Every structure is written in structure tokens, then in C-alpha cells.
Amino acid sequence: MENRIVVGGVLIHHGRVLAARRSAPAAVAGRWEFPGGKAEPGETQQQALERELHEELGVRTRTRQRLPGQWPVRAGLVLQIWTAELLAGDPRPLQDHSELRWLGPDELSSVDWLEHDREVLPEVARLLAAAARPTTPA
Template identity: 70%
Template sequence: MDSFRVMRQDDNGNRFLLAKDLDRTAAEALAAQYEARGHKQLYWVEADGPARMVVGAALLHGGRVLAARRSEPAELAGYWEFPGGKAEPGESEEQALERELAEELGVKARALHPLPGRWSVRPGLHLRIWAAELLHGEPQPLQGHSELRWVGPDELDRLAWLDHDREVLPHVAALLARG
């Protein structure tokens, strides 16, 4: 049987464990009780266990990095990101990144190393951006993107990036500066 926990986040972004080792029904009922009390904090239920990783690629080629413009979901459409996706169970971050780039862009690439930082996308889901190099193929917007653009270090700040991706731009600029 899966085990769930109830979490709380206060107005300052601090996260607290309220209960653990509950079945889903009990965890959801407890979270609903806290919410019904009218507290302004955020409450949620998540499965016990490690967070799932989302990997993004700062895909480097010819002194530029690939930016991908989201076409879905609606709330993210039009924003730019480093392409990638969720790691599957048992898959390393490197394997996930290389698989996602093949699926989303139709290219063969190699994951090089993670860039500093890790961001919570939502409870139980974390993002890490990796430096990667293009080995073969011309990227195409096959899944989830409406446009791709190779950008240089002086163009990075000109795009409307998703917040998590924007935070890694100084590290991407440093990669590009090293050539």
C-alpha cells in the first residue's frame, strides 16, 4: 500500500511535515480539515518517497544555447525554457535528458554536467538544468513547443523565460563565455 504525507507551507515559503504514513484517503481528509480551519497556509498531500526529477537541457552548439518556446499547457504557453522532461522510475537524470531531447527535438545529445541549483516545480517534483552538447541532428519542435531558437550570451535576457529557467541564466552565460 502506498504511504502519503500531509505538508504545509507558510507565507515565508517554509515547509512543514504535518503527518506521514497515512493512506491517501486519510491524508486528503486531514489536509481538508486544516484548510477548513481558514488558515492562509498552503496544504497538500504527497506520496512518501523521493521527489521525481524534471531535467532541462542547456543544449550547447556553436557558441549558442537552444531555447524552446512552450506551446502547452495554456498557463505556460509563450514562455521560453530549456527543453527536457520528467525522469522515469529507474532512469538516471542523464538518461532522462538524452531520451527527452530525442523525443521532444528529434536529436541525439549527451548530458555533460548539472548546473548549480535545483528548483521545486511543485510538491514532489524538482527541476535540475544540465549542460548538454548536440551530437547529431537539427532540433525540431516536435512536442510541447511552438518555436526553437539558438541564442548567444547577449540574447539570453531578451526572452520571456519561465522563472525556474531564468534563475540558471547566469550559469548558462558563463558556459557560453567559456566557449
């Protein structure tokens, strides 16, 4: 049996990344993650992430690139994390989350991340640093 993919979204906006505090299930309630959810049959991972971020946060996004690695969530479920760009809306915790925070590069360790999300923090810090660098005209 093939693993089902769970997509997580590293939503970066104005040099900060969105962290979401889980409200359920009980085993992970109170811990922080990059929001997302399960890809449905026939859906690409990009489509799944954009749909999940809209359902969970009420925002429109564009999926950008997949980060290296994948992590087992539980039997039959594997997490893959993607970067995403905020196109429209102000994120609100509509489903599965009790709080949202925009974190800068120096604040990434200020919340209690779920283990698999914690593993991508060095890459997220690199992306935030790159986003903060001023661009020089050609």
C-alpha cells in the same frame, strides 16, 4: 514521498544555447525554457535528458554536467538543469514547443523565460563565454 526529478537541458552548440517556447500547458504557454522532461523510474537523469531531447526535438545528445541548484516545479516535482552536447540532428519542435531559438550570450534576455530557467542564466552566460574563448595550443 520522494520528489520526482524533471531534467532541463542547456544544449550548447557553436557558442549558442537552445531556447524552447512552450505550447502547453496553458499556464506556461508562450514562455521559454530549456527543454527536457521527467525522469522515468529506473532512469538516470542523464538518460532521461538524452531521451527527452530526442523525443521533444529529434536530436541525439550527450549529457555533460549538472548546474548548481534545483527548483520546485509543483508538488512532488523538482527541476535540475544539466548541460548537453549536440551529437546529431537539427532540433525541431516535435512536442510541447511551438518555436526554438539559438541564443548567443547577448541574446539570453531577449525571451520571456520561465522563472526557474531564468535563475540559471548567469551560469549559462558564463558557459557560453567560456565556449567562445579561443583555445590556445599547448
